[in-house]
Amino acid sequence: MTTTQPQEQLALSAPIDTPALVLDLDAVERNIDRMQTYCNNHDLDFRPHVKTHKLPEIAQLQLSAGAVGVTCQKLGEAAVMAKAGITDLLISFPLVGELKLQRLVELTEHARVSTVGDSALVARAISDALASKGRTVGFLVECDTGLGRAGVQTPNEAAALAEFVNGLPGLRFDGFMTHPTVMASGPWLLAAKSEAERRRVRVAKVSGGGTPTAYQTHLVKVITELRAGTYVFGDRACIANETVRLEDCAVRVAATVVSRPTRDRAILDAGSKALTTDPAYGASLDGHGLIVEYPDAEITALSEEHGHVDVSACERQPEIGELVTVIPNHVCACMNLYDEVLVHRHGRPEARWPVAARGKSQ
Amino acid sequence: MTTTQPQEQLALSAPIDTPALVLDLDAVERNIDRMQTYCNNHDLDFRPHVKTHKLPEIAQLQLSAGAVGVTCQKLGEAAVMAKAGITDLLISFPLVGELKLQRLVELTEHARVSTVGDSALVARAISDALASKGRTVGFLVECDTGLGRAGVQTPNEAAALAEFVNGLPGLRFDGFMTHPTVMASGPWLLAAKSEAERRRVRVAKVSGGGTPTAYQTHLVKVITELRAGTYVFGDRACIANETVRLEDCAVRVAATVVSRPTRDRAILDAGSKALTTDPAYGASLDGHGLIVEYPDAEITALSEEHGHVDVSACERQPEIGELVTVIPNHVCACMNLYDEVLVHRHGRPEARWPVAARGKSQ
Numbered sequence: 018m019t020t021t022q023p024q025e026q027l028a029l030s031a032p033i034d035t036p037a038l039v040l041d042l043d044a045v046e047r048n049i050d051r052m053q054t055y056c057n058n059h060d061l062d063f064r065p066h067v068k069t070h071k072l073p074e075i076a077q078l079q080l081s082a083g084a085v086g087v088t089c090q091k092l093g094e095a096a097v098m099a100k101a102g103i104t105d106l107l108i109s110f111p112l113v114g115e116l117k118l119q120r121l122v123e124l125t126e127h128a129r130v131s132t133v134g135d136s137a138l139v140a141r142a143i144s145d146a147l148a149s150k151g152r153t154v155g156f157l158v159e160c161d162t163g164l165g166r167a168g169v170q171t172p173n174e175a176a177a178l179a180e181f182v183n184g185l186p187g188l189r190f191d192g193f194m195t196h197p198t199v200m201a202s203g204p205w206l207l208a209a210k211s212e213a214e215r216r217r218v219r220v221a222k223v224s225g226g227g228t229p230t231a232y233q234t235h236l237v238k239v240i241t242e243l244r245a246g247t248y249v250f251g252d253r254a255c256i257a258n259e260t261v262r263l264e265d266c267a268v269r270v271a272a273t274v275v276s277r278p279t280r281d282r283a284i285l286d287a288g289s290k291a292l293t294t295d296p297a298y299g300a301s302l303d304g305h306g307l308i309v310e311y312p313d314a315e316i317t318a319l320s321e322e323h324g325h326v327d328v329s330a331c332e333r334q335p336e337i338g339e340l341v342t343v344i345p346n347h348v349c350a351c352m353n354l355y356d357e358v359l360v361h362r363h364g365r366p367e368a369r370w371p372v373a374a375r376g377k378s379q
Numbered sequence: 380m381t382t383t384q385p386q387e388q389l390a391l392s393a394p395i396d397t398p399a400l401v402l403d404l405d406a407v408e409r410n411i412d413r414m415q416t417y418c419n420n421h422d423l424d425f426r427p428h429v430k431t432h433k434l435p436e437i438a439q440l441q442l443s444a445g446a447v448g449v450t451c452q453k454l455g456e457a458a459v460m461a462k463a464g465i466t467d468l469l470i471s472f473p474l475v476g477e478l479k480l481q482r483l484v485e486l487t488e489h490a491r492v493s494t495v496g497d498s499a500l501v502a503r504a505i506s507d508a509l510a511s512k513g514r515t516v517g518f519l520v521e522c523d524t525g526l527g528r529a530g531v532q533t534p535n536e537a538a539a540l541a542e543f544v545n546g547l548p549g550l551r552f553d554g555f556m557t558h559p560t561v562m563a564s565g566p567w568l569l570a571a572k573s574e575a576e577r578r579r580v581r582v583a584k585v586s587g588g589g590t591p592t593a594y595q596t597h598l599v600k601v602i603t604e605l606r607a608g609t610y611v612f613g614d615r616a617c618i619a620n621e622t623v624r625l626e627d628c629a630v631r632v633a634a635t636v637v638s639r640p641t642r643d644r645a646i647l648d649a650g651s652k653a654l655t656t657d658p659a660y661g662a663s664l665d666g667h668g669l670i671v672e673y674p675d676a677e678i679t680a681l682s683e684e685h686g687h688v689d690v691s692a693c694e695r696q697p698e699i700g701e702l703v704t705v706i707p708n709h710v711c712a713c714m715n716l717y718d719e720v721l722v723h724r725h726g727r728p729e730a731r732w733p734v735a736a737r738g739k740s741q
Contacts, residue, residue: 110684112637113635113648114394116394136639166640166646167685170641275501276501276529276530277498278530278531289712290715294658294712321712322430323528355738356740375738376717378716
C-alpha cells in the first residue's frame with residue numbers, strides 16, 4: 018500500500034490493555050506545522066477545531082504554532098479549554114436555551130468568546146442574556162453555502178441578519194461563517210459581504226471550515242479565517258481524500274486478536290464502542306477502519322465489543338494474543354469514546370493524557 | 380402510530396441542558412418485571428447484560444427481581460459492578476493478555492466470576508494465571524451457532540474444548556454459551572452437550588442471549604440461562620422487532636431545536652456524539668432515531684453535534700427553542716456516550732445517576 022512501514026514508527030513496546038487510544042505526538046506536530054504553514058503562506062487566520070482532539074494539550078500546541086484561537090462545538094468543550102487557560106474561543110454552534118445562555122455569560126468572564134447563529138430569534142436571546150450582564154460576545158452569521166445543514170439560505174438573508182445583529186447590545190457582529198468551504202462558497206459569501214457593506218455593516222471576517230477542502234481555502238478568496246479539526250490527527254477518510262497521509266495519521270486504536278474461529282476470520286477486542294460505526298465520510302470505503310499491520314484485512318462488521326475481521330486476503334495471518342493498531346474511519350467520533358489517550362513520542366510511551374473535553378455532551 | 384401519548388408519561392418539566400439522557404424508571408421496572416416473569420414461567424435462569432445500561436442501580440433492580448447474576452462484556456464493567464456489591468459476574472468475552480488476566484485474578488477476590496472462550500490457547504492462559512494464585516473461575520465454551528462471530532464452529536469442537544477445560548486447574552467448566560439464540564442453536568447445542576456428556580464432562584448450564592429472540596428462548600429447550608441487555612430500556616430496533624413497545628422505551632435523548640433554516644428542515648443539538656450513527660439493527664429503517672413528539676419527522680443525517688431533521692411530513696412544525704425527545708436506534712451504544720442520566724419517576728425528575736461503567740474501554 019505504501020513504501021513506508023508506519024508500524025515501525027510507533028513501536029508499542031510496553032504491554033497495553035486494549036482497546037486503547039494511542040497518539041503519536043511526532044505525527045501531530047507534523048500535521049500542525051503543515052496546516053499552520055499553509056495558513057501563513059496564504060495570509061489566513063487559523064482557528065483549529067478542538068472537537069477532534071478534545072485535549073487542551075493539543076490546543077496549546079496549535080496556539081503555540083500560530084493559531085489565533087480555537088473553535089469549539091459545545092459550551093462544555095469551551096469551558097474545558099478556558100479552564101486550561103485558552104482565552105480566544107469560537108463556539109460554532111447556535112446556543113439555545115436558558116441554561117446555555119447562563120453558561121455563555123459565565124464563560125465570558127474567562128475568555129474572549131464568539132458564537133454563531135442563523136436566526137434573529139437566537140441572536141436576540143443571546144443579546145438579551147449578555148447585555149443584561151454588561152457582557153459582549155462576537156457573533157458570526159452562519160451561512161448554508163451548500164451542505165444543507167444550519168445556516169441562512171441566501172446572501173440577502175445573511176446581510177439582513179448581519180444588520181440586525183449589528184444593532185443589538187451585547188453582540189459584536191464579526192462577520193460570516195460557513196461549513197464546509199466549497200467552491201460555491203466564494204460567490205455566495207462575497208455577495209453576502211457586499212450586501213452587508215452596502216448596508217454599512219462592517220464585515221471583519223469570513224470564516225470557512227472543514228479538513229477535506231482546507232488546503233484549497235486560498236482559492237476562495239473572500240475567506241479570511243480557516244477552521245479545521247480532523248487535519249491534526251487524520252483518519253481513514255483523510256487518507257482516502259488525500260488530506261493526511263497514512264504515515265501522518267496520529268491516532269490509532271490498539272486492539273488484541275482474541276479469537277480465530279475460522280481460517281478466514283479474526284476477532285478483535287475493538288467493536289463499535291471502541292471504533293464507532295461512523296463511515297469514512299466522503300470516501301467510498303467498506304469496513305470499519307484500517308488495520309495498519311494487516312492492510313489487506315477488512316473489518317467487515319462491529320458488535321459493541323467485537324471487531325469482525327475478514328483476513329482471507331492476508332498473506333500472513335494474525336494470531337490470538339497479537340496486538341494490532343487500527344486507523345479509525347472517523348477519528349473525531351472515536352476520540353469521544355475514551356477517557357484517556359496513551360501519548361507516544363519517537364515511538365516510545367511518554368504520557369497518559371485524560372481526554373479532558375470528552376463527554377461534555379452539553 | 381399508537382393510541383397512547385408517551386410524551387405525557389414523561390413530562391420534562393424542569394429546564395434541561397441538552398442533549399441529555401433521560402431515563403423513565405417506571406418503564407424500566409415494567410421491562411424488568413416482564414422479562415423476569417417470562418424466565419420464571421419457563422424455568423430459565425436470567426442473567427441480564429449490563430452493557431446496555433452500565434448502571435449499578437439498574438443491575439440491583441434486576442437482581443432484586445430475581446436475576447441470578449449479571450453479564451458484563453468488559454472487565455471494566457465487571458469491576459464497577461463488583462464495587463457496587465454485585466457478587467455473581469459473567470464476563471461473556473474472551474479475556475486475552477497479561478494485564479487482563481491480572482485484573483481477572485483481582486476480580487475473583489470480590490465476586491464469583493465466570494468467563495468464556497473458544498480456544499485452548501485462551502483457556503490455558505486463564506488457567507495458568509488463576510491456578511498460580513490459587514483462584515478459580517467458571518468457564519463457558521463459546522459456540523458460534525449462526526452469527527459468524529467468535530465461537531467454536533462445530534458441536535464436536537465444543538465438546539473437545541469442554542473436555543480440555545474440564546481438566547485444567549483454575550477453571551470450572553460450567554457449560555456452553557451462544558449469542559444470539561436462534562432456532563438453529565437448539566440442535567447445535569444439544570449435540571455439543573450430548574457429545575460432552577459422552578466424554579463424561581458434566582454440562583451444568585447452556586446459556587443463550589439476545590433481546591430480539593429472548594421471549595422465544597423456551598422454544599430452544601436445551602437452554603437453561605438467558606442473557607439479555609437491551610430489553611431493559613428498549614430502542615427503535617426493539618420497537619421494530621416488537622420486543623419492546625414504544626410506551627415502554629425507557630431511555631430517550633432530550634434535544635433542543637436550534638435552527639429552522641428552511642420550511643422542511645429542522646436542526647437539533649443532538650448529532651452522532653449524542654445518538655451514535657448505529658443503525659436500528661435487525662430493522663429496515665432509515666434515519667437516526669424516532670422523535671417521539673414528531674413521529675412523522677425523519678432524522679435524515681447526523682453531524683457530530685447536529686441532527687438534520689426532515690419535517691416536511693409533519694402537520695405541526697417544531698420551533699426554535701422547543702424540547703423534543705428521541706428514542707435512539709441503538710440504546711446500548713448511546714448510553715456509552717453520556718456521563719450521567721436524568722432519572723424520572725412518574726414523569727418527574729428524581730435523581731441524576733452517573734453512568735458508572737461508561738467508558739470502561741478495557
